[in-house]
Amino acid sequence: MKKFSIIFRSLLLSVLLAVSACSPPPDTPLRLASNIWPGYEPLYLARDKQFFSNDKIRLIEFSSNSQTIQAFRNGLIDAAALTLDEVLLLYEVNRDIRIVLVMDISNGADVVMAQKNIKMLSDLRGKRIGVENNALGAYMMSRLLDIAKLDEGEVKLVQLEVYEHEKAFKEKRVDAVITFEPIRSHLLKAGARQIFDSSQLPGEIVDVLVVRESYLQKHPENIQSLLHGWYEALALFRQQPQQAAKILGQRMKLNVADTLETYKGLVLPDKKQNNRLLSGQDAELKETAKKLANLMLQTKLLQKQLNTELLFSTEIK
Numbered sequence: 001m002k003k004f005s006i007i008f009r010s011l012l013l014s015v016l017l018a019v020s021a022c023s024p025p026p027d028t029p030l031r032l033a034s035n036i037w038p039g040y041e042p043l044y045l046a047r048d049k050q051f052f053s054n055d056k057i058r059l060i061e062f063s064s065n066s067q068t069i070q071a072f073r074n075g076l077i078d079a080a081a082l083t084l085d086e087v088l089l090l091y092e093v094n095r096d097i098r099i100v101l102v103m104d105i106s107n108g109a110d111v112v113m114a115q116k117n118i119k120m121l122s123d124l125r126g127k128r129i130g131v132e133n134n135a136l137g138a139y140m141m142s143r144l145l146d147i148a149k150l151d152e153g154e155v156k157l158v159q160l161e162v163y164e165h166e167k168a169f170k171e172k173r174v175d176a177v178i179t180f181e182p183i184r185s186h187l188l189k190a191g192a193r194q195i196f197d198s199s200q201l202p203g204e205i206v207d208v209l210v211v212r213e214s215y216l217q218k219h220p221e222n223i224q225s226l227l228h229g230w231y232e233a234l235a236l237f238r239q240q241p242q243q244a245a246k247i248l249g250q251r252m253k254l255n256v257a258d259t260l261e262t263y264k265g266l267v268l269p270d271k272k273q274n275n276r277l278l279s280g281q282d283a284e285l286k287e288t289a290k291k292l293a294n295l296m297l298q299t300k301l302l303q304k305q306l307n308t309e310l311l312f313s314t315e316i317k
Helices: 002-022 042-048 065-073 084-093 135-148 162-170 183-189 213-218 220-239 241-248 256-265 271-278 284-298
Strands: 030-034 057-061 079-083 097-106 110-114 128-131 156-159 176-180 193-197 206-212
Touching: 030 065, 030 220, 042 057, 042 220, 042 241, 057 220, 065 079, 065 084, 079 084, 079 135, 084 097, 084 135, 084 206, 084 284, 097 213, 097 220, 097 271, 110 135, 110 183, 128 135, 128 162, 135 176, 162 176, 162 183, 176 183, 183 256, 206 213, 206 284, 213 220, 220 241, 241 256, 271 284
Parallel strands: 030 057, 030 079, 128 156, 128 176
Antiparallel strands: 079 206, 097 206, 110 176, 110 193
């Protein structure tokens, strides 16, 4: 009897091991990082309304895109909400990334805010300009100087993290600052003058969602879940803007009216628009990425020519 019991236990162990070997590996949640920016806030609206499962999607908050990029490089996250120029910089050193979503197109939400005595771009000559030390800051500065017909040596650059923009401006440690919503709204209330915005750079400042291709290949269902939740959040915002704005404004520390005002400077592409921007031979964002990469190469923001065609995912629709 004892011998039979030993044989039975051995057989049972063999069966359990076989079943275990056949079972799919446990799902790995998508770790997605972003900073505070109106174009990213529908992620948090989707989470709040449970349009996707927290078991599948984990949102990680950083205070700047620089921190997000560093976390991506260090392998701490699987996906990131970034500007297209930042993605190109990341892609230069890490080819394991793919764009799966156009989150927003800035049409006035990225700005240059100036003290009251500064009325136009040419007035910035000799002035202190606060700017974040990242790709978007460098890109905005490059385009600003180009349009203002100023050389870099004709202004004084002051490197500021995003969380320092408002305080540095109010304390008059800078004469102008390159910033974005919701800081723009805060500074307008403090009496700042807006002298430049991204509507003068049509289609150039785009925020996208990038995912590691290696993660995308292993867990496409989580990316699909995320995109479904994103589009649900956009639909809710369109249908019930007041209700949605209560949630969208929480991280930005804005009331409903000011929250709705910030979105006037953004285009939030729906699924149909995203397909047009990302898919097919004539995809608009592919052309934008190519032009932007060439411009960044000319201004030495990029060190080498990139094949931007490979940046776009063909897995997720």
